[in-house]
Amino acid sequence: MTFHIKTIGNNIDQIALAEVEAPFMVNEVEEEQADAFICRAQPFHNYTFSKKLLAIGRAGAGFNNIPIERCAQEGIVVFNAPGGNANAVKELVLGMMIFGTRNLEQANQWLRAQTGTDEEIDQRVEEAKKVFSGSELAGKTLGVIGLGNIGSRVANDARRLGMKVLGYDPYLSIEHAWNLSHHVKRVHQLTELLQKSDYITVHMPATPETQGLLNWANLSQCKKGVILLNYARDEISNKKDILRAIDAGIVKFFGTDFGSECFNNCAQVFLTPHLGGSTKEAGLNCTRMALDSVQTYLQTGEIINAVNFPRVTQELLSPYRITLINKNVPNVVAQISMAVAKENINIANIVNRGQGDYAYTLLDLDEQDEEKIKALIERFSKADNVVRVRLIKNKRGM
Numbered sequence: 274m275t276f277h278i279k280t281i282g283n284n285i286d287q288i289a290l291a292e293v294e295a296p297f298m299v300n301e302v303e304e305e306q307a308d309a310f311i312c313r314a315q316p317f318h319n320y321t322f323s324k325k326l327l328a329i330g331r332a333g334a335g336f337n338n339i340p341i342e343r344c345a346q347e348g349i350v351v352f353n354a355p356g357g358n359a360n361a362v363k364e365l366v367l368g369m370m371i372f373g374t375r376n377l378e379q380a381n382q383w384l385r386a387q388t389g390t391d392e393e394i395d396q397r398v399e400e401a402k403k404v405f406s407g408s409e410l411a412g413k414t415l416g417v418i419g420l421g422n423i424g425s426r427v428a429n430d431a432r433r434l435g436m437k438v439l440g441y442d443p444y445l446s447i448e449h450a451w452n453l454s455h456h457v458k459r460v461h462q463l464t465e466l467l468q469k470s471d472y473i474t475v476h477m478p479a480t481p482e483t484q485g486l487l488n489w490a491n492l493s494q495c496k497k498g499v500i501l502l503n504y505a506r507d508e509i510s511n512k513k514d515i516l517r518a519i520d521a522g523i524v525k526f527f528g529t530d531f532g533s534e535c536f537n538n539c540a541q542v543f544l545t546p547h548l549g550g551s552t553k554e555a556g557l558n559c560t561r562m563a564l565d566s567v568q569t570y571l572q573t574g575e576i577i578n579a580v581n582f583p584r585v586t587q588e589l590l591s592p593y594r595i596t597l598i599n600k601n602v603p604n605v606v607a608q609i610s611m612a613v614a615k616e617n618i619n620i621a622n623i624v625n626r627g628q629g630d631y632a633y634t635l636l637d638l639d640e641q642d643e644e645k646i647k648a649l650i651e652r653f654s655k656a657d658n659v660v661r662v663r664l665i666k667n668k669r670g671m
């Protein structure tokens with residue numbers, strides 16, 4: 274059996290794609306015939322998915338370009354690449370902290386405007402440079418909002434640069450807490466971070482809760498002259514309020530990865546066109562991770578690093594595996610085992626996990642008779658609450 278993977282958008286790492294081997298093929302069929310997509314920030318909210326599509330691999334961290342709930346409803350598992358581009362973003366953020374604090378943009382523009390001999394320019398430089406004098410990171414306080422893959426790395430490295438670091442993340446995972454330097458002080462009120470930080474950087478997803486978090490109510494609590502960075506998502510910035518905070522002398526420098534015409538004439542704003550994760554290394558990491566998750570899912574049914582389904586793994590030892598995506602309602606597991614019993618089949622292993630409105634089941638069967646398995650699939654296909662059924666044959670187990 275061949276699985277067809279289709280890339281959507283033209284920015285997918287070619288080295289990772291070239292590593293794909295049988296039974297997988299890349300870009301050999303049209304979108305409607307693909308078993309899985311690999312994509313980056315390509316928007317899918319208005320996209321009609323074909324019934325054949327089983328999985329989407331987002332070669333990146335943020336997945337707000339994909340309607341993950343609709344995908345779950347349609348039986349499509351969406352994977353991302355957690356941490357795959359975290360180092361790329363971390364390095365850009367640390368660079369921008371220095372860039373913003375040393376007035377490099379203005380200094381560069383001033384120097385480029387100078388004409389005359391090198392000696393004349395040098396003389397003017399020595400007179401003018403005091404205007405561009407900055408300050409150092411060491412000893413200052415950095416506030417990191419969101420301490421996941423990127424935020425925890427930024428926090429740890431800022432400590433290594435001699436900064437005091439405050440971190441705010443009400444949903445901090447145990448895994449990221451373990452990776453965080455014990456010198457990073459966690460605050461439980463955002464206000465404390467806003468009031469104490471000389472630098473503030475945001476590293477959380479765009480959600481209804483984080484939308485417009487950089488607003489006047491929050492920015493007006495900050496120290497005068499704060500350096501503010503958003504290399505997460507545009508939706509987190511309230512642009513009108515950020516400009517107001519710049520006018521009020523609260524924000525000295527705003528570095529953001531997202532453009533807007535309203536910033537074009539503001540010298541204190543530095544714009545980059547969504548470059549945070551745009552390094553060769555991050556592209557390769559993320560594409561490999563997304564491909565790996567998608568290929569594992571297509572071949573074994575196991576779910577690792579999905580954003581709309583829980584992690585579900587189980588070694589496949591029996592001849593057949595049926596995978597079911599079902600509504601997360603009572604009694605489904607009982608219905609599954611009754612259906613198996615009606616076909617007089619023995620269950621070798623079963624695992625069922627729910628997340629939100631949907632659940633996923635791996636059902637491994639001690640049965641060699643393909644006709645009986647097909648009859649069981651038929652039953653599941655007609656059952657209430659079952660969204661998607663797949664059959665996976667274990668070549669080794671036959």
Ligand SMILES: NC(=O)c1ccc[n+]([C@@H]2O[C@H](COP(=O)([O-])OP(=O)(O)OC[C@H]3O[C@@H](n4cnc5c(N)ncnc54)[C@H](O)[C@@H]3O)[C@@H](O)[C@H]2O)c1
Pocket residue numbers: 334335336355356358359362418419420421422423424441442443444445446449476477478479480482483504505506530547548549550551
């Ligand atoms: N500019 C870029 O190119 C680029 C690259 C990678 C990621 N991103 C963005 O950065 C975000 C973070 O990436 P990541 O890899 O660190 O993701 P992550 O999932 O590892 O970490 C996100 C963290 O945000 C925290 N969080 C969620 N809601 C919060 C809230 N209301 N307040 C504070 N913290 C909250 C979570 O608990 C988690 O620890 C992504 O969602 C993505 O939108 C941008």
Ligand SMILES: O=C(O)[C@H](O)COP(=O)(O)O
Pocket residue numbers: 313314315332333334335336358547549550551
């Ligand atoms: O969420 C992400 O990983 C970043 O925003 C990068 O997006 P990109 O893959 O489209 O560059």
